Amino acid sequence: MTGQFYRYQGKAWDTHFLPRLSKLQVSQLPNKEEALVILPIGATEQHGPHLPTFTDTLINEGMLTAAFDQLPDDCNIWTLAAIPYGKSNEHYGQPGTITLSAQTLMSIVLDIADSLTQSGFKKLLLFNTHGGNSALLNMMGREIRIATGMNVFRMDGGGLGIGAGIIDEREQKFGLHGGDLETSIVLAIKENWVDMNVAPNEIPNFPAGYTEKGSTNFAWIMNDISESGVAGNATLATMEKGKELIALSGEKIAIHLLEMKKFNLNSVKSGNKAK
Numbered sequence: 450m451t452g453q454f455y456r457y458q459g460k461a462w463d464t465h466f467l468p469r470l471s472k473l474q475v476s477q478l479p480n481k482e483e484a485l486v487i488l489p490i491g492a493t494e495q496h497g498p499h500l501p502t503f504t505d506t507l508i509n510e511g512m513l514t515a516a517f518d519q520l521p522d523d524c525n526i527w528t529l530a531a532i533p534y535g536k537s538n539e540h541y542g543q544p545g546t547i548t549l550s551a552q553t554l555m556s557i558v559l560d561i562a563d564s565l566t567q568s569g570f571k572k573l574l575l576f577n578t579h580g581g582n583s584a585l586l587n588m589m590g591r592e593i594r595i596a597t598g599m600n601v602f603r604m605d606g607g608g609l610g611i612g613a614g615i616i617d618e619r620e621q622k623f624g625l626h627g628g629d630l631e632t633s634i635v636l637a638i639k640e641n642w643v644d645m646n647v648a649p650n651e652i653p654n655f656p657a658g659y660t661e662k663g664s665t666n667f668a669w670i671m672n673d674i675s676e677s678g679v680a681g682n683a684t685l686a687t688m689e690k691g692k693e694l695i696a697l698s699g700e701k702i703a704i705h706l707l708e709m710k711k712f713n714l715n716s717v718k719s720g721n722k723a724k
């Protein structure tokens with residue numbers, strides 16, 4: 450995996466992209482009730498002057514492309530097309546930002562889950578790469594479980610801990626949006642979509658104890674915390690770091706996917722004997 454990403458090329462898309470199958474092929478898939486289906490969820494929102502608004506969706510597809518490279522052909526794990534819009538109202542009104550309301554996004558993921566059950570699928574992963582979607586999708590996992598009976602998993606690209614040892618510590622803590630990590634990854638996936646000439650270095654001045662990743666927090670919109678639309682130091686970004694980050698995310702995601710594939714919800718309750 451070089452990091453460079455060609456949409457719809459590679460193993461993820463040739464052998465594990467569920468919508469490439471025909472109606473007949475989907476109906477004849479063996480062990481459908483044990484298949485793990487991934488619903489990727491990204492965003493289309495401003496990421497500063499240097500990155501495409503498609504950044505989060507692009508990173509999602511890039512990470513999954515790298516992950517499927519690590520998986521056996523017969524893993525019975527499938528991906529859907531990414532939802533390219535998310536709940537991005539923290540960037541509302543900023544050029545290029547397209548946001549769904551919380552209500553709309555909730556309806557979309559629930560409708561997709563319900564449709565999957567109509568085709569016989571029972572295991573769903575909501576794989577998200579936009580921080581602003583996380584809380585809502587965590588909540589929706591349980592809502593989908595109740596409404597459809599599916600076994601639902603959650604995973605965030607931002608929660609994989611891939612920055613350690615590659616991205617400096619200050620940036621790992623305060624680089625929330627469009628900084629070194631995201632910029633490096635997009636450089637690796639789609640270099641010509643990045644303009645490093647205008648990459649900002651703007652680290653918000655969060656008071657001690659109040660960081661986005663801490664235990665206490667305050668509600669903000671991007672206009673409250675950043676002039677450039679970036680929170681982090683994008684000038685540190687390099688394609689080399691991005692290639693490392695993408696490769697590492699692929700390895701970590703592949704491990705999690707195989708665990709989810711094997712996971713048996715019925716064995717969690719201590720009174721039930723695992724089969």
Ligand SMILES: [Zn+2]
Pocket residue numbers: 496504505578579580626627631
């Ligand atoms: Zn982002």
